[in-house]
Amino acid sequence: MTPRTLALGALAAxxxxxxxxxxxxxxxxxxRLATGIYMFGALxxxxxxxxxxxxxxxxxxxxxxxxxxxxxxxxxxxxxLPFAAALGAGGALAxxxxxxxxxxxxxxxxxxxxIATLGFMLVLRQVAANLPITGGGSGMNLPIASAxxxxxxxxxxxxxxxxxxxxxxxxxxxxxxxxxxRENQDAAQVLGIEPLPYKILAYxxxxxxFGAVGGIYAYWFTFIDPPTVxxxxxxxxxxxxxxxxxxxxxxxxxxxxxILKILDTxxxxxxxFLHNVFFGALVCVLxxxxxxxxxxxxxxxxxxxRAIRTELEDSRV
Amino acid sequence: xxFNTDVALQNxxxxxxxxxxxxxxxxxxxxxxxxxxxxxxxxxxxxxxGAYETxxxxxxxxxxxxxxxxxxxxxxxxxxYPIQRYVINLVIRASFLVTFLLxxxxxxxxxxxxxxxxxxxxRSVTTVYSGRSLLLGPVVLPLVRVATFAVAVAVAILLHxxxxxxxxxxxxxxxxxxxxxARLMGIPIAHVYALTFGIAAATAAIAGGLIxxxxxxxxxxxxxxxxxxxxxxxxxxxxSVPGALLGGVILGLLQTYTAAWLGPxxxxxxxxxxxxxxxxxxxxxxxxxVQRFRG
Numbered sequence: 164m165t166p167r168t169l170a171l172g173a174l175a176a177x178x179x180x181x182x183x184x185x186x187x188x189x190x191x192x193x194x195r196l197a198t199g200i201y202m203f204g205a206l207x208x209x210x211x212x213x214x215x216x217x218x219x220x221x222x223x224x225x226x227x228x229x230x231x232x233x234x235x236x237x238x239x240x241x242x243x244l245p246f247a248a249a250l251g252a253g254g255a256l257a258x259x260x261x262x263x264x265x266x267x268x269x270x271x272x273x274x275x276x277x278i279a280t281l282g283f284m285l286v287l288r289q290v291a292a293n294l295p296i297t298g299g300g301s302g303m304n305l306p307i308a309s310a311x312x313x314x315x316x317x318x319x320x321x322x323x324x325x326x327x328x329x330x331x332x333x334x335x336x337x338x339x340x341x342x343x344x345r346e347n348q349d350a351a352q353v354l355g356i357e358p359l360p361y362k363i364l365a366y367x368x369x370x371x372x373f374g375a376v377g378g379i380y381a382y383w384f385t386f387i388d389p390p391t392v393x394x395x396x397x398x399x400x401x402x403x404x405x406x407x408x409x410x411x412x413x414x415x416x417x418x419x420x421x422i423l424k425i426l427d428t429x430x431x432x433x434x435x436f437l438h439n440v441f442f443g444a445l446v447c448v449l450x451x452x453x454x455x456x457x458x459x460x461x462x463x464x465x466x467x468x469r470a471i472r473t474e475l476e477d478s479r480v
Numbered sequence: 481x482x483f484n485t486d487v488a489l490q491n492x493x494x495x496x497x498x499x500x501x502x503x504x505x506x507x508x509x510x511x512x513x514x515x516x517x518x519x520x521x522x523x524x525x526x527x528x529x530g531a532y533e534t535x536x537x538x539x540x541x542x543x544x545x546x547x548x549x550x551x552x553x554x555x556x557x558x559x560x561y562p563i564q565r566y567v568i569n570l571v572i573r574a575s576f577l578v579t580f581l582l583x584x585x586x587x588x589x590x591x592x593x594x595x596x597x598x599x600x601x602x603r604s605v606t607t608v609y610s611g612r613s614l615l616l617g618p619v620v621l622p623l624v625r626v627a628t629f630a631v632a633v634a635v636a637i638l639l640h641x642x643x644x645x646x647x648x649x650x651x652x653x654x655x656x657x658x659x660x661x662a663r664l665m666g667i668p669i670a671h672v673y674a675l676t677f678g679i680a681a682a683t684a685a686i687a688g689g690l691i692x693x694x695x696x697x698x699x700x701x702x703x704x705x706x707x708x709x710x711x712x713x714x715x716x717x718x719x720s721v722p723g724a725l726l727g728g729v730i731l732g733l734l735q736t737y738t739a740a741w742l743g744p745x746x747x748x749x750x751x752x753x754x755x756x757x758x759x760x761x762x763x764x765x766x767x768x769x770v771q772r773f774r775g
Contacts, residue, residue: 267756275759277580278710282707282748282751285752286749286752289749290746290749402581436592439592440592443589446581454571454574477574478571478573480573480670
């Protein structure tokens with residue numbers, strides 16, 4: 164371990180300590196805000212495993228979030244299972260779905276994969292709106308929790324799991340294989356790497372986190388219906404937060420989530436219209452001027468303006 | 481269930497007629513994807529804008545929806561040309577994820593501004609001839625759907641002629657097949673890209689106008705139509721006008737028949753199943769050339 168990674172590790176441990184103690188001294192509003200930040204930090208970290216490390220632009224993460232939310236809701240409401248057990252089942256089902264869909268979809272590349280994942284989410288939304296067990300279009304009400312601080316810790320757990328996944332993956336054998344597949348799949352295959360199982364591994368880990376977050380979200384908000392959980396916003400916010408913070412890094416997605424969620428909260432307090440339009444404008448500006456993330460722009464030599472100018476020179480027509 | 485020929489025939493006609501609208505939705509999507517190598521997630525938003533423009537012209541000034549189509553198309557061309565020329569052209573050579581996300585950002589901007597301006601209310605265009613039908617033996621032909629189909633075929637033929645018989649069409653096709661060579665021949669690439677994008681938006685606007693005659697209009701209607709555009713392109717092949725027509729009609733027929741069998745609530749499921757099957761079995765589409773897959 165280099166001194167730099169040690170220092171980073173110490174910093175992360177200190178931040179975790181503060182996060183664990185946070186509800187003891189902060190007010191309810193800030194605990195709720197932090198819970199939301201962790202939720203999106205976990206989603207962004209999850210997307211990073213597929214989109215950042217594997218290079219597969221997944222736009223259907225909300226499919227797994229919905230599977231987790233509905234499984235948790237149905238098991239708690241209809242089978243009277245305790246929350247933790249229902250959540251575990253939700254995560255497990257999301258993983259199963261990811262292995263099944265991944266086996267089909269991960270053979271596709273680029274645009275095809277992106278739209279197919281989006282389509283998968285649209286299908287699940289439609290199915291959930293038409294099944295009796297989900298409550299159909301009118302949604303379902305979960306039991307109301309006795310306290311809300313536990314959700315803070317559940318979401319904290321999810322984001323820590325996501326960041327750990329992002330930190331450990333590139334240091335593992337699977338991580339090297341995944342990097343090789345991302346850079347050049349044909350060359351990786353020639354070296355004896357079978358791409359599909361590794362891609363499924365990354366996709367299923369992403370689904371596990373999306374599913375778990377979905378389950379926690381369902382019990383936290385107590386009401387779910389098809390458009391709120393099978394919502395492309397979850398997928399896209401995860402993508403934008405990752406791009407903002409730096410794809411293919413362990414803590415970048417979390418940093419992106421913190422920045423974007425705080426900005427978003429401030430804007431929502433000013434005007435709801437601003438909040439809606441802001442996100443679209445941010446995506447456009449970010450993508451044009453810093454497609455590799457803000458961290459990359461700051462890291463380049465010669466200043467921000469020059470970094471942006473080189474980027475533009477490279478990609479314009 | 482007894483097999484009923486009349487019902488089967490009626491379903492075939494319904495599917496064929498709705499397929500014409502799907503083809504119009506997909507023409508522009510296919511053009512932009514095939515020529516510019518961009519999957520334009522804002523395409524459905526152009527359809528939505530076209531539908532609203534038709535709606536307002538009809539509601540405020542009593543302009544017939546079919547008569548206002550050229551105006552709607554021209555307006556969307558003027559709206560889309562600068563978007564490509566001054567925004568998307570900035571990143572057109574970057575990786576696919578970049579252009580994909582940029583068009584998604586544009587989609588968010590357009591639909592949210594539409595939501596603020598026009599609210600989420602569901603609207604519709606009802607003309608004096610909306611309820612009328614022609615009878616052809618046992619088959620009922622709703623007048624609006626027949627007119628819509630005729631316009632769809634006319635637009636497809638015009639676009640095909642534009643691409644194959646004009647100087648502009650040659651420039652567009654040359655740019656698609658080799659950008660550098662086209663530039664050396666003196667073709668202004670940035671301008672051609674913007675023209676292509678503008679033409680695609682104009683056809684999307686016409687699709688929106690046609691849709692407003694038979695389907696509800698609201699700001700969030702766009703995502704479903706973008707998805708249809710994608711499925712039809714995957715079915716018919718990229719940048720191919722006959723492919724878009726064939727793909728649109730096949731999707732229309734499949735959805736109509738499965739709706740008769742499963743109920744009308746599973747149209748996305750059918751489209752998705754078609755998409756997965758075609759991508760796994762024949763990734764170039766039914767009429768397409770084998771494409772480059774960019775990872």
